[in-house]
Amino acid sequence: MKRKWLMGLAGIMLITGLVGCGSESDGDASDNKSVTLRMLAWGNGPAELEGDKEILDVFEEENPGIKVELIHVPYDNVNEKFVTMSAGGDQPDVTWVRDTALQSFASQNLLxxxxxLLAEAGLSEDxxxxGAWEMGRYxxxxxxxxxxxxxxxxVYNKDMFDEAGVDYPEEGWTWDDFLEKAKDLTIEENGKITQFGTSGYYWMEALLQNGGEVFSMDGTEVLIDTxxxxxxxxxxxxLSNLHKVSPTATESEGLGDLFLAGRAAMGIAGPWHWRxxxxxxxxxxxxxxxxGGKEGNKSQLLGLPVAIGSQTEHPEEAWKLLEFLTHGKGQEIQADIVGAYPSVIRAADTFGTSHYAPDNIAIVAKAMEENTVVQSFFPEKSEALTNVQPVIDQINNKDLDVEDELKKLGDKLRTEYDKK
Incomplete structure (x- = not known):
């Protein structure tokens, strides 16, 4: 397949011999000298990462020879930041990685x-x-x-449901159930919709629920036009053009979170919205x-992969941090502090005590155990997906023929990302 990496990665191979110089240290922690690890994370400022800093404080207390410095950038910029720092020999020791970019980074020897290390620690996938390890495997x-x-x-507004006399959604509900409730909860006044039944719907979720996908798991097949x-x-x-229960991308532009604003009765959410x-x-x-669609009540398995930079001068200390966050004590304390669902089975029950947990929080555990779908991962995927969203938006905004538009998109993806 034509290797089309993320912007800027082509030059990385020229500098992979550089030694990382980003960590400050007077020596190794084992010699009772302080080591400072830098961890790249996404966030729009220190306040957004305050919960994560609290977790790191616990790590530092338990590892007195190691300090952790958080480097924060907006979510959309974290890939570019990691690539730039790596190219300059200033790579962070530990980094959060957007899942669609991980294989690209791994293939370029950046991780x-x-x-x-897992074998030495006696840790196993079970x-x-x-699906946890699949997210970080290449x-x-x-x-x-x-x-x-x-x-x-x-997520649904119980007050709106009550006022309209609509039953709350129940476990095992279907697309037909969703549409029926959305219709009953949409309010139009003087030719203008003042309350939408739903703030929108994620196209990737709909694909999975109906047995569709953009690519096969290994990226060898384009499936967006099946x-x-x-x-x-x-x-x-x-939902937008025929039933008018959901705004188009154009109609919702600049309006923020319609559900939070009380303009929509339902929406798609995650625990990061609960607070x-x-x-x-x-x-x-x-x-x-x-x-649920034809394939049931499916949804994407989402996650926050954490990796060690290949240029780190402190692999032992970086592993201690990574193990603490992804397997150790950090798993037990993160649910309440940052509303994050633990990735290890041992700590899954702690999520139920999350401070902002809704009444039906048990449904999260059911979805995680029974209905999550591991997404395809391959090096070119992050770039390839940038071609998809504009087409979906055009289909919805202009009420275009779906089969024709997806056929053109599929042909384009096959031309640019054909594995042969």
């Missing part, structure tokens, strides 16, 4: 292989939730471990699993 080797795993769910994918995207298009709903939402709310 440390973890298999030997200690983590299903060509049979493990390059990252997820600090947390989670999936999406539907009948299952066409049917799923058509269903999303019709805002609890503190800023002037309504009662709860959650339910994603509605």
């Amino acid at each position: 440390m292989e973890l298999d030997e 200690e983590w939730l299903p 060509e049979e080797n493990v390059y990252a471990l997820p600090r947390d795993l989670i999936t999406h769910h539907i 009948p299952e994918s066409v049917e799923a995207i058509s269903w999303i298009r019709d 805002a709903y609890a503190e800023d939402g002037n309504f009662e709310w709860d959650i339910q699993e994603m509605p």
Whole structure:
């Protein structure tokens, strides 16, 4: 297949011999001298990462020879930042990695292989939730471990449901159930919709629920124009254009979170939204699993992979931090502090005590155990997906023929990312 890496990665191979110089140290922690590890994370400032800093404080207390410095950048910029720092020989010791970019980084030797370290620590894959290691694996080797795993769910405004006399969504509900409730909860006044039944729907979730995908697991096949994918995207298009229960991307532009603003009765959410709903939402709310299509109530397995940079001068200390966050004590304390679902089976029950947990929090555990789908991962995927979102937006905004548009998209992806 034509190797089309992330922007800037082509030059990385020229500097892979450089020694990382980003960590400050007077020596090794084993010699009772302080080591400072730098960890790259996404966040829009220190306040957003305050919970993560609290977890790192515990790590530092238990490892007095190691200090951790957080480097924060916005989510959309973390890939570019890691590449730039690596190219300059200033690579962070530990980094959060967007899952779609991990294989690209691993293929360029920017991340440390973890298999030997895992074996030495006596850690095995069955200690983590299903699919956890797949998120950090490239060509049979493990390059990252997820600090947390989670999936999406539907959040709903109980006050709006009560006022409309609509029953709350129940476990095992379907696309038809979702659409029926969305219709009953959409309010139009003087030719203008003042309350949408749903704030929107994620196209990737619809694909999975209907047996569709963008690519096969190994990236060798483009599947975005299969009948299952066409049917799923058509269903999303019709939510806005035929049934008018959901705004188009153009209609919702600049309006922020329609659910939080009280403009939509349902939406797709994750635990990272719960605090805002609890503190800023002037309504009662709860959650339910994603509605089911032909393949059931499926949803994406999401996660936060954490990796060690291949240029680190302190692999032993970096591994201690990585193990603490993704397998050790950090797993027990993160649920309440940052609302993150633990990735190890041992700590899964702690999520139920999360401070902002909704009444139906048990549905999260059910979704994680029974209905999550591991996404395809291959080096070119991150770049390839940038071609997809604009097409989906155009289909919805202009009510275009789905089969025709996805066929053109599929042909383009096959041309640019054909594995032969």
